[in-house]
Amino acid sequence: MQQISEQTLLKFEHYFHEVIRERAGDLIDSQKLELPKLAPILNSQDSAHWFPIPGMYGGFSYWFTVQDQQVALITESWCRVVGGSGQRHKITGQGIELLEEGFV
Template sequence: MTMPHTAEWSAATTRGTYRAEVEDLRDALADAARDGRWSRVFELIASAPHWISANDTRLGGPSGYTPLHQAAWHGADGEVVTRLLGLGAWRTLRTSSGERAVDIAAARGHARLLDRLRPVAHHPLPPATVAAVERRLHALMQEDSHGLVAKHRLKLPPVEILTELADPKLWVPVPGMYGGFKIRLEDGALIVESWSRVVGGSGRRHRITPDATTLLAEGFV
Protein backbone atom coordinates (compact mmCIF):
# COMPACT_ATOMS: atom_id res chain seq x y z
CA MET A 1 0.00 0.00 0.00
CA THR A 2 2.86 2.41 0.70
CA MET A 3 5.80 3.68 -1.30
CA PRO A 4 8.98 4.05 0.77
CA HIS A 5 9.92 7.56 1.89
CA THR A 6 6.87 9.12 0.23
CA ALA A 7 3.90 10.54 2.12
CA GLU A 8 0.66 8.72 1.31
CA TRP A 9 -2.87 10.01 0.86
CA SER A 10 -5.63 7.62 1.87
CA ALA A 11 -8.40 8.50 -0.57
CA ALA A 12 -11.05 6.03 0.59
CA THR A 13 -14.13 7.54 2.23
CA THR A 14 -16.59 4.65 2.22
CA ARG A 15 -16.81 1.36 4.01
CA GLY A 16 -16.17 -1.72 1.92
CA THR A 17 -13.15 -0.26 0.17
CA TYR A 18 -10.67 -2.11 2.38
CA ARG A 19 -10.65 -5.50 4.07
CA ALA A 20 -12.71 -5.77 7.26
CA GLU A 21 -9.63 -5.91 9.49
CA VAL A 22 -8.34 -2.64 8.03
CA GLU A 23 -11.70 -0.97 8.56
CA ASP A 24 -11.65 -2.23 12.16
CA LEU A 25 -8.24 -0.60 12.66
CA ARG A 26 -9.51 2.69 11.22
CA ASP A 27 -12.55 2.53 13.54
CA ALA A 28 -10.37 1.79 16.56
CA LEU A 29 -8.06 4.70 15.71
CA ALA A 30 -10.98 7.11 15.25
CA ASP A 31 -12.60 5.95 18.51
CA ALA A 32 -9.38 6.34 20.50
CA ALA A 33 -8.69 9.84 19.12
CA ARG A 34 -12.30 10.93 19.69
CA ASP A 35 -12.06 9.80 23.31
CA GLY A 36 -8.62 11.33 23.88
CA ARG A 37 -6.96 7.97 24.57
CA TRP A 38 -3.61 8.95 23.15
CA SER A 39 -1.59 5.95 24.32
CA ARG A 40 -4.07 3.78 22.40
CA VAL A 41 -3.74 6.01 19.31
CA PHE A 42 0.02 5.61 19.30
CA GLU A 43 -0.22 1.89 20.01
CA LEU A 44 -2.53 1.36 17.03
CA ILE A 45 -0.38 3.34 14.60
CA ALA A 46 2.72 1.47 15.72
CA SER A 47 0.95 -1.88 15.32
CA ALA A 48 -0.08 -1.34 11.68
CA PRO A 49 1.93 1.53 10.13
CA HIS A 50 1.26 0.28 6.57
CA TRP A 51 -2.52 0.39 7.05
CA ILE A 52 -3.28 3.34 9.32
CA SER A 53 -1.61 6.68 9.89
CA ALA A 54 -1.85 9.89 11.88
CA ASN A 55 -3.77 11.42 8.95
CA ASP A 56 -6.56 8.87 8.76
CA THR A 57 -10.21 9.69 9.33
CA ARG A 58 -13.13 7.41 10.11
CA LEU A 59 -14.35 5.63 6.98
CA GLY A 60 -17.87 6.83 6.31
CA GLY A 61 -17.58 9.50 9.01
CA PRO A 62 -18.93 12.97 8.27
CA SER A 63 -16.48 15.16 10.22
CA GLY A 64 -13.18 14.41 8.47
CA TYR A 65 -11.36 14.61 11.82
CA THR A 66 -7.90 13.06 12.04
CA PRO A 67 -6.12 12.38 15.35
CA LEU A 68 -4.47 15.82 15.09
CA HIS A 69 -7.86 17.53 14.75
CA GLN A 70 -9.09 15.59 17.79
CA ALA A 71 -5.98 16.57 19.77
CA ALA A 72 -6.71 20.22 18.94
CA TRP A 73 -10.35 19.81 19.99
CA HIS A 74 -9.45 18.15 23.29
CA GLY A 75 -6.62 20.56 24.05
CA ALA A 76 -4.28 17.61 24.38
CA ASP A 77 -0.90 17.89 26.01
CA GLY A 78 1.69 19.53 23.78
CA GLU A 79 3.73 16.36 23.87
CA VAL A 80 0.85 14.48 22.24
CA VAL A 81 0.67 17.04 19.43
CA THR A 82 4.43 16.92 18.92
CA ARG A 83 4.35 13.14 18.75
CA LEU A 84 1.53 13.16 16.18
CA LEU A 85 3.49 15.65 14.08
CA GLY A 86 6.51 13.38 14.37
CA LEU A 87 4.37 10.58 12.93
CA GLY A 88 3.66 12.72 9.89
CA ALA A 89 0.38 14.42 10.83
CA TRP A 90 -0.34 17.30 8.44
CA ARG A 91 -1.08 20.73 9.89
CA THR A 92 -2.63 21.94 6.62
CA LEU A 93 -5.18 19.11 6.41
CA ARG A 94 -8.75 20.38 6.73
CA THR A 95 -11.88 18.77 8.13
CA SER A 96 -15.08 18.40 6.12
CA SER A 97 -16.04 21.89 7.27
CA GLY A 98 -12.70 23.37 6.19
CA GLU A 99 -10.99 23.68 9.58
CA ARG A 100 -7.33 22.98 10.20
CA ALA A 101 -6.18 21.74 13.59
CA VAL A 102 -4.94 25.24 14.47
CA ASP A 103 -8.39 26.66 13.71
CA ILE A 104 -10.05 24.13 16.01
CA ALA A 105 -7.60 24.82 18.83
CA ALA A 106 -8.15 28.58 18.48
CA ALA A 107 -11.94 28.20 18.53
CA ARG A 108 -11.74 25.97 21.61
CA GLY A 109 -9.48 28.39 23.47
CA HIS A 110 -6.39 26.17 23.51
CA ALA A 111 -3.95 29.00 22.88
CA ARG A 112 -0.95 27.04 24.18
CA LEU A 113 -1.22 24.71 21.16
CA LEU A 114 -1.36 27.34 18.44
CA ASP A 115 2.37 27.66 17.81
CA ARG A 116 2.73 23.89 17.47
CA LEU A 117 -0.26 23.58 15.16
CA ARG A 118 0.32 26.58 12.91
CA PRO A 119 1.26 25.28 9.43
CA VAL A 120 4.80 25.82 8.17
CA ALA A 121 5.00 26.11 4.37
CA HIS A 122 8.31 24.75 3.10
CA HIS A 123 7.14 25.38 -0.46
CA PRO A 124 4.71 28.31 -0.30
CA LEU A 125 2.33 28.97 -3.18
CA PRO A 126 -0.24 31.73 -3.66
CA PRO A 127 -3.77 30.53 -2.77
CA ALA A 128 -4.93 31.17 -6.33
CA THR A 129 -2.17 28.93 -7.68
CA VAL A 130 -3.04 26.18 -5.22
CA ALA A 131 -6.70 26.32 -6.22
CA ALA A 132 -5.95 26.32 -9.95
CA VAL A 133 -3.51 23.42 -10.00
CA GLU A 134 -5.74 21.45 -7.63
CA ARG A 135 -8.68 21.73 -10.03
CA ARG A 136 -6.51 20.47 -12.89
CA LEU A 137 -5.00 17.70 -10.74
CA HIS A 138 -8.40 16.37 -9.69
CA ALA A 139 -9.67 16.44 -13.27
CA LEU A 140 -6.62 14.48 -14.43
CA MET A 141 -7.02 11.91 -11.64
CA GLN A 142 -10.67 11.42 -12.58
CA GLU A 143 -9.62 10.83 -16.20
CA ASP A 144 -6.64 8.55 -15.62
CA SER A 145 -8.39 6.37 -13.03
CA HIS A 146 -10.86 5.21 -15.71
CA GLY A 147 -13.86 5.83 -13.49
CA LEU A 148 -12.44 4.32 -10.30
CA VAL A 149 -12.35 7.67 -8.46
CA ALA A 150 -16.08 8.06 -8.99
CA LYS A 151 -16.86 4.37 -8.42
CA HIS A 152 -15.18 4.31 -5.01
CA ARG A 153 -16.15 7.90 -4.13
CA LEU A 154 -12.53 8.74 -3.41
CA LYS A 155 -11.54 11.99 -1.78
CA LEU A 156 -8.74 13.46 -3.87
CA PRO A 157 -5.74 15.08 -2.18
CA PRO A 158 -5.55 18.81 -1.46
CA VAL A 159 -2.49 20.42 -3.01
CA GLU A 160 -2.04 22.47 0.17
CA ILE A 161 -0.54 19.36 1.83
CA LEU A 162 2.41 19.41 -0.57
CA THR A 163 3.37 22.92 0.49
CA GLU A 164 4.14 21.76 4.02
CA LEU A 165 6.08 18.60 3.16
CA ALA A 166 9.84 18.99 3.34
CA ASP A 167 10.02 16.50 0.47
CA PRO A 168 6.92 17.54 -1.51
CA LYS A 169 5.89 14.14 -2.87
CA LEU A 170 2.62 12.28 -2.36
CA TRP A 171 1.59 8.75 -3.32
CA VAL A 172 -2.13 8.14 -3.92
CA PRO A 173 -3.08 4.47 -4.37
CA VAL A 174 -6.40 3.87 -6.13
CA PRO A 175 -8.46 0.79 -5.21
CA GLY A 176 -8.96 -1.45 -8.23
CA MET A 177 -6.24 0.29 -10.24
CA TYR A 178 -3.35 -1.80 -8.87
CA GLY A 179 -1.35 1.38 -9.03
CA GLY A 180 -2.20 5.01 -8.59
CA PHE A 181 -0.69 8.46 -8.75
CA LYS A 182 2.65 9.84 -7.65
CA ILE A 183 2.50 13.63 -7.30
CA ARG A 184 5.37 16.00 -6.66
CA LEU A 185 5.58 19.75 -6.38
CA GLU A 186 8.42 21.15 -8.46
CA ASP A 187 9.11 24.84 -9.19
CA GLY A 188 5.51 25.81 -8.52
CA ALA A 189 4.08 23.11 -10.80
CA LEU A 190 2.88 19.55 -10.23
CA ILE A 191 4.51 16.55 -11.88
CA VAL A 192 1.99 13.70 -11.87
CA GLU A 193 2.72 10.09 -12.80
CA SER A 194 -0.06 7.51 -13.08
CA TRP A 195 0.08 3.81 -13.81
CA SER A 196 -1.55 0.44 -13.29
CA ARG A 197 0.65 -2.55 -12.49
CA VAL A 198 -1.56 -4.92 -14.49
CA VAL A 199 -1.71 -2.86 -17.69
CA GLY A 200 1.47 -2.73 -19.75
CA GLY A 201 2.31 0.71 -21.10
CA SER A 202 -0.11 2.41 -18.72
CA GLY A 203 2.34 4.98 -17.40
CA ARG A 204 1.60 8.64 -18.07
CA ARG A 205 3.49 11.70 -16.83
CA HIS A 206 1.95 15.18 -16.83
CA ARG A 207 3.04 18.65 -15.75
CA ILE A 208 0.32 20.81 -14.26
CA THR A 209 0.49 24.60 -13.99
CA PRO A 210 -2.39 26.98 -13.24
CA ASP A 211 -2.86 27.44 -16.99
CA ALA A 212 -2.28 24.01 -18.54
CA THR A 213 -2.04 20.24 -18.10
CA THR A 214 0.72 18.98 -20.38
CA LEU A 215 1.49 15.36 -21.23
CA LEU A 216 5.25 14.79 -20.89
CA ALA A 217 5.55 11.03 -21.46
CA GLU A 218 3.47 7.88 -21.74
CA GLY A 219 3.83 4.12 -22.05
CA PHE A 220 6.72 3.85 -19.56
CA VAL A 221 5.08 1.26 -17.26
Protein backbone atom coordinates in the same frame (compact mmCIF):
# COMPACT_ATOMS: atom_id res chain seq x y z
CA MET B 1 10.03 26.74 -3.14
CA GLN B 2 8.33 29.85 -4.42
CA GLN B 3 5.13 30.99 -2.77
CA ILE B 4 1.88 29.92 -4.43
CA SER B 5 -1.23 32.01 -3.97
CA GLU B 6 -4.39 30.28 -2.74
CA GLN B 7 -6.08 31.02 -6.07
CA THR B 8 -3.20 29.46 -8.04
CA LEU B 9 -3.11 26.46 -5.72
CA LEU B 10 -6.81 25.89 -6.39
CA LYS B 11 -6.07 25.92 -10.14
CA PHE B 12 -3.31 23.33 -9.65
CA GLU B 13 -5.71 21.19 -7.64
CA HIS B 14 -8.49 21.55 -10.24
CA TYR B 15 -6.18 20.40 -13.05
CA PHE B 16 -4.71 17.60 -10.92
CA HIS B 17 -8.20 16.31 -10.14
CA GLU B 18 -9.03 16.54 -13.85
CA VAL B 19 -6.09 14.23 -14.68
CA ILE B 20 -7.13 11.79 -11.95
CA ARG B 21 -10.75 11.74 -13.14
CA GLU B 22 -9.68 11.30 -16.77
CA ARG B 23 -7.60 8.25 -15.89
CA ALA B 24 -9.68 6.66 -13.11
CA GLY B 25 -13.02 8.47 -12.91
CA ASP B 26 -15.15 5.32 -12.79
CA LEU B 27 -13.14 3.92 -9.88
CA ILE B 28 -13.18 7.27 -8.07
CA ASP B 29 -16.97 7.51 -8.38
CA SER B 30 -17.79 3.88 -7.58
CA GLN B 31 -15.65 3.95 -4.44
CA LYS B 32 -16.57 7.53 -3.49
CA LEU B 33 -12.89 8.40 -3.04
CA GLU B 34 -11.93 11.85 -1.83
CA LEU B 35 -9.34 13.35 -4.15
CA PRO B 36 -6.10 14.58 -2.58
CA LYS B 37 -5.71 18.17 -1.42
CA LEU B 38 -2.49 19.93 -2.38
CA ALA B 39 -2.23 22.53 0.41
CA PRO B 40 -0.93 20.00 2.99
CA ILE B 41 2.04 19.02 0.80
CA LEU B 42 3.29 22.52 -0.07
CA ASN B 43 5.86 22.57 2.70
CA SER B 44 6.25 18.83 3.08
CA GLN B 45 9.73 17.36 3.42
CA ASP B 46 8.67 14.31 1.42
CA SER B 47 9.87 14.33 -2.16
CA ALA B 48 6.75 12.63 -3.54
CA HIS B 49 3.28 11.72 -2.36
CA TRP B 50 1.12 8.77 -3.30
CA PHE B 51 -2.61 8.52 -4.03
CA PRO B 52 -3.52 4.85 -4.55
CA ILE B 53 -6.64 3.93 -6.48
CA PRO B 54 -8.13 0.60 -5.32
CA GLY B 55 -8.93 -1.53 -8.36
CA MET B 56 -6.49 0.37 -10.58
CA TYR B 57 -3.51 -1.65 -9.31
CA GLY B 58 -1.62 1.60 -9.18
CA GLY B 59 -2.37 5.23 -8.64
CA PHE B 60 -0.76 8.65 -8.73
CA SER B 61 2.62 9.82 -7.50
CA TYR B 62 2.86 13.63 -7.33
CA TRP B 63 5.21 16.39 -6.19
CA PHE B 64 5.89 20.09 -6.60
CA THR B 65 9.00 21.25 -8.42
CA VAL B 66 10.38 24.44 -9.96
CA GLN B 67 11.06 24.35 -13.69
CA ASP B 68 12.20 27.38 -15.67
CA GLN B 69 11.55 29.56 -12.59
CA GLN B 70 7.92 28.40 -12.50
CA VAL B 71 6.29 26.16 -9.90
CA ALA B 72 4.82 22.99 -11.39
CA LEU B 73 3.11 19.89 -10.07
CA ILE B 74 4.42 16.70 -11.65
CA THR B 75 2.26 13.60 -11.49
CA GLU B 76 2.98 10.08 -12.66
CA SER B 77 0.22 7.49 -12.86
CA TRP B 78 0.07 3.86 -13.91
CA CYS B 79 -1.67 0.52 -13.61
CA ARG B 80 0.95 -2.08 -12.77
CA VAL B 81 -0.94 -4.90 -14.54
CA VAL B 82 -1.21 -3.01 -17.84
CA GLY B 83 2.12 -2.67 -19.61
CA GLY B 84 2.83 0.79 -20.98
CA SER B 85 0.06 2.45 -18.96
CA GLY B 86 2.30 5.04 -17.33
CA GLN B 87 1.72 8.74 -17.94
CA ARG B 88 3.63 11.77 -16.63
CA HIS B 89 1.89 15.15 -16.57
CA LYS B 90 3.10 18.65 -15.75
CA ILE B 91 0.46 20.84 -14.16
CA THR B 92 0.70 24.61 -13.78
CA GLY B 93 -1.82 27.32 -13.05
CA GLN B 94 -2.33 27.54 -16.82
CA GLY B 95 -3.17 23.90 -17.50
CA ILE B 96 -2.00 20.35 -18.07
CA GLU B 97 0.78 19.07 -20.30
CA LEU B 98 1.38 15.38 -21.04
CA LEU B 99 5.15 14.94 -20.80
CA GLU B 100 5.55 11.22 -21.33
CA GLU B 101 3.50 8.05 -21.71
CA GLY B 102 4.03 4.35 -22.21
CA PHE B 103 6.33 3.62 -19.27
CA VAL B 104 5.73 1.04 -16.49
